[in-house]
Amino acid sequence: MQQVLNGLTLGGIYGLVALGLTLVYGILHVPNFAHGAFYMVGAFVAFHAMNAWGLGYWLAMLVAAGVVAAMAVVSERLVFTPLRNASGIHPMVAAIGVLLFLEAAAQALWGADFQRMQTPYTSIIDLGGVTAPAQRLLIIAAAFALMVALHLFLTRTVVGSTIIAMAQNRDGASIVGIDAQRVAMLTFAISGVLAAVAATLYAPINLVYPAMGHLVITKAFVIIILGGMGSIPGAIVGGLIIGFAESFGAYYISTDYKDIIAFVLLVVILSMRPEGLFAKRGR
Template sequence: FPIQKDAENLEAFAQFVWGADYQTMPTPYGDVVSIFGLTLTVQRILIIASAVIIMILLYLFLKKTFIGASIIAMAQNREGANLVGINTNKVAMLTFFLSGSLAALAASLASPINLVFPGMGHLVILKAFVIIILGGMGSIPGAIVGGYILGFSESLGATYVSNDYKDIIAFAILVIILTVKPNGLFAKEGH
């Protein structure tokens, strides 16, 4: 696949420039605050607030604009979208640009609290896939709930089982959901 080859080339380039070792990124927001009995860093509060704002803006963009409707139409049926006059190539490029921009924003927010290395995206992509399957294809609220379910499951697993098995929980949830409810918990009709 050409996209996979491009991703491998980018990963190899990053490894050439920065090396294969884990890197840390300093945060300008290292202060710790206490809110409602929770102790959080300002960086984590920034991540949570940004995620909520971005989810709301993305939802409004997809539901209230013509371009958003075009993206949804193309996701549901590319040929049908083309037949009703939507320039599917332009919409695909815009969607790719938006997804890349959102990924870059998420990475810039999350990298100060995580170790960074060239191959780190694989686990993130797996977890995103699990969240999409869990929530149901085409359901933004389902994806949000799926993210919370996966996050809570991993946290509980790390606390009560072992931190070493935290990432395996995503695989286990994927297998269970695909077995019990293959279309996801909140799948829309036709998906």
């Protein structure tokens, strides 16, 4: 049960990051490597807001979400929109450029040292013999509540339906009157909010440093490939699969190999179902 708790914690964080990544993939149809940098910037902004400005944890999270959402929208307008009709490799290289630029900027502003973010939720709760730090319970509750809210937004609102329509067929959505530019900006903003919230939730039990987005975004790519590129349910389930696999793998095998488990699962699952778990089979 202790490993179930750890798996839900990791799965919640990975799922949030993968959701933002798969939403952007539905619009760009290219891997957005800059998403890892948005995750990192979200953690640094929240850390700075708490330490330099004296803001509370939740207010710092809101500030980080707003800053990263604005940054994601700016990157969409200045970097990705001009490359809309370019071949797939050009937006990919541009995304890597944004990633490297933001990492260098973070290192210049906050330094290369590892930082520890404080949290007001430091208590330990005993759940029938399971040691449950309050921050981990907060991560599980907040992450899955946000996933449910996003699902309801996409399926129950007109604006959410336009995002799904754009992901399915950008040209067709434009023909029926959907403003493609506005939807693209909104999608990037949502992805930035998800990345910033995930980073602020996870930073108190991890460390904050300029390269912190590398491993997270790599695993997020594994998740959306496992779940099916562009599949929102696949991103959630894939995040849980990787979270539980890492948690139980670290416990029963070794913590030295827990980061490799995600890629072993990728090979195993794709060898049996190359299109991913939730992708629709072609006819």
